[in-house]
Amino acid sequence: MTMPTTLFDKVWDAHEILRSESGQSLLWIDRHFVHEGSFHAFNKLRDRGLGVARPDLTFGIADHYVPTLTRRLDAIGDAKVRSMIEQLTDNTREHGIPLFGLDDPRQGIVHVLGPEQGLTQPGLLMVCGDSHTSTHGAFGSIAFGIGASEVAHVLATQTLWQSRPKQMRLTVEGELSSGITAKDIALTWIARLGADGARGHAIEYAGSAIRSLSMEARLTLCNLTIEGGARCGMIAPDETTSAYLRNRPFAPRGECWEQAQAYWQTLKSDADARFDREVTLAASEIAPTVTWGVSPEEALPIDARIPDPAHIEDLARARQVRDSLDYMGLAPGQQLTDIAIDRVFIGSCTNARLEDLRAAADVLKGHRSKVPGIVSPGSTQVKHQAEAEGLDAVFREAGLEWRESGCSMCVGMNGDLVPAGERCASTTNRNFKGRQGPGARTHLMSPAMVAAAAVTGRLADVRQL
Numbered sequence: 001m002t003m004p005t006t007l008f009d010k011v012w013d014a015h016e017i018l019r020s021e022s023g024q025s026l027l028w029i030d031r032h033f034v035h036e037g038s039f040h041a042f043n044k045l046r047d048r049g050l051g052v053a054r055p056d057l058t059f060g061i062a063d064h065y066v067p068t069l070t071r072r073l074d075a076i077g078d079a080k081v082r083s084m085i086e087q088l089t090d091n092t093r094e095h096g097i098p099l100f101g102l103d104d105p106r107q108g109i110v111h112v113l114g115p116e117q118g119l120t121q122p123g124l125l126m127v128c129g130d131s132h133t134s135t136h137g138a139f140g141s142i143a144f145g146i147g148a149s150e151v152a153h154v155l156a157t158q159t160l161w162q163s164r165p166k167q168m169r170l171t172v173e174g175e176l177s178s179g180i181t182a183k184d185i186a187l188t189w190i191a192r193l194g195a196d197g198a199r200g201h202a203i204e205y206a207g208s209a210i211r212s213l214s215m216e217a218r219l220t221l222c223n224l225t226i227e228g229g230a231r232c233g234m235i236a237p238d239e240t241t242s243a244y245l246r247n248r249p250f251a252p253r254g255e256c257w258e259q260a261q262a263y264w265q266t267l268k269s270d271a272d273a274r275f276d277r278e279v280t281l282a283a284s285e286i287a288p289t290v291t292w293g294v295s296p297e298e299a300l301p302i303d304a305r306i307p308d309p310a311h312i313e314d315l316a317r318a319r320q321v322r323d324s325l326d327y328m329g330l331a332p333g334q335q336l337t338d339i340a341i342d343r344v345f346i347g348s349c350t351n352a353r354l355e356d357l358r359a360a361a362d363v364l365k366g367h368r369s370k371v372p373g374i375v376s377p378g379s380t381q382v383k384h385q386a387e388a389e390g391l392d393a394v395f396r397e398a399g400l401e402w403r404e405s406g407c408s409m410c411v412g413m414n415g416d417l418v419p420a421g422e423r424c425a426s427t428t429n430r431n432f433k434g435r436q437g438p439g440a441r442t443h444l445m446s447p448a449m450v451a452a453a454a455v456t457g458r459l460a461d462v463r464q465l
């Protein structure tokens with residue numbers, strides 16, 4: 001009798017080349033994405049006179065530093081920003097690595113582009129020097145972020161040493177009510193377990209509420225997995241996965257497609273597989289959720305009040321809450337829906353795919369935004385699709401800026417910043433101090449909720465508009 005195994009075990013075991021005495025596994029890497037931050041690793045290779053082992057399995061993507069007002073490199077005033085994009089172009093050219101560069105019609109944020117192009121597929125092992133690589137696990141691949149020296153190791157060998165993480169299953173049963181999205185599922189579990197709650201674990205998302213999510217929503221959920229401290233997040237591939245991938249540029253075709261289907265069907269946890277940890281949520285207990293503090297775990301249902309540190313017994317936690325409120329410029333006990341905002345941002349690898357833009361446009365249609373804001377589609381293709389549907393017109397008529405695709409105001413590396421002291425309702429994944437700019441205050445929420453905040457000028461419950 002064979003031991004029952006999990007989806008994670010199946011994919012991991014298929015990639016393990018050997019195991020060291022200390023229990024580390026040497027893993028084969030199927031896909032390696034490199035963005036502008038990879039220059040460290042390329043410099044390392046150069047110092048040691050090494051080449052890239054498998055340029056055909058490596059893909060360059062310009063996203064973190066790209067301008068969103070234009071696609072012209074020479075329009076970037078900041079020489080340091082320009083050089084980040086130039087270095088990626090030079091490094092990929094030198095090593096024969098395909099590049100989705102600034103002016104490529106397929107350009108996009110790495111975690112939007114990979115799935116969109118069909119590079120992300122069930123059963124693969126994928127890495128990138130970027131923490132939100134967990135996104136790609138939505139297809140039933142193992143995908144995680146790695147550090148600069150690991151990027152160099154993968155470039156040089158197409159392999160990576162890793163220790164096998166513990167495993168946790170997060171089951172969400174029931175039906176999500178209208179207005180509740182994958183973003184709300186994620187913020188809810190992270191608020192419950194903590195930003196460190198899933199540390200050292202690979203998460204498999206399961207249950208009827210997860211199975212009913214679209215592919216794009218699954219990407220949002222797996223994207224945010226890292227904010228709960230987990231190593232990666234996965235969802236077993238099903239009909240939704242195959243329907244999404246069929247005919248994508250890099251997806252298998254013809255007989256290979258049939259073979260892939262047969263393999264993908266085996267990619268699920270056995271009925272009696274054991275997890276180190278099981279967590280269950282009822283879909284009915286999930287409300288539209290927003291963050292109020294400086295960590296994704298500081299999140300609450302939109303109808304709640306800001307916590308009062310005077311009522312928190314744990315002194316360390318009370319101090320933390322006081323510190324968060326101080327940075328965020330908020331008062332204890334304040335009703336979330338009373339918080340006025342200064343601007344909005346709709347973008348990032350978390351929530352800037354077509355369905356996200358549709359959800360935001362649905363709420364904005366026929367309204368003016370009370371505050372300024374930027375909409376940056378997750379990829380150039382998403383931009384074109386949105387324009388074909390007239391979504392750009394909805395955003396423009398609402399008074400928001402319709403920009404080019406890139407990481408943009410999620411992290412501000414390209415100069416798209418929230419001014420100090422301003423409060424931004426944002427579809428992104430991190431609300432750390434200074435994340436959107438020095439002194440900037442970020443509230444994370446779903447695209448529909450950002451649109452509701454734009455329309456009302458404060459944090460608002462999209463279900464009550």
Ligand SMILES: CC(C)[C@H](C(=O)O)[C@@H](O)C(=O)O
Nearest residue numbers: 037064129130131132145411
């Ligand atoms: C700059 C990059 C390495 C970073 C990451 O690792 O995630 C960024 O994408 C982020 O979201 O903070």
Ligand code: SF4
Nearest residue numbers: 132348349407410411
């Ligand atoms: S959009 Fe934001 S979270 Fe995603 S890769 Fe870019 S900087 Fe990181």
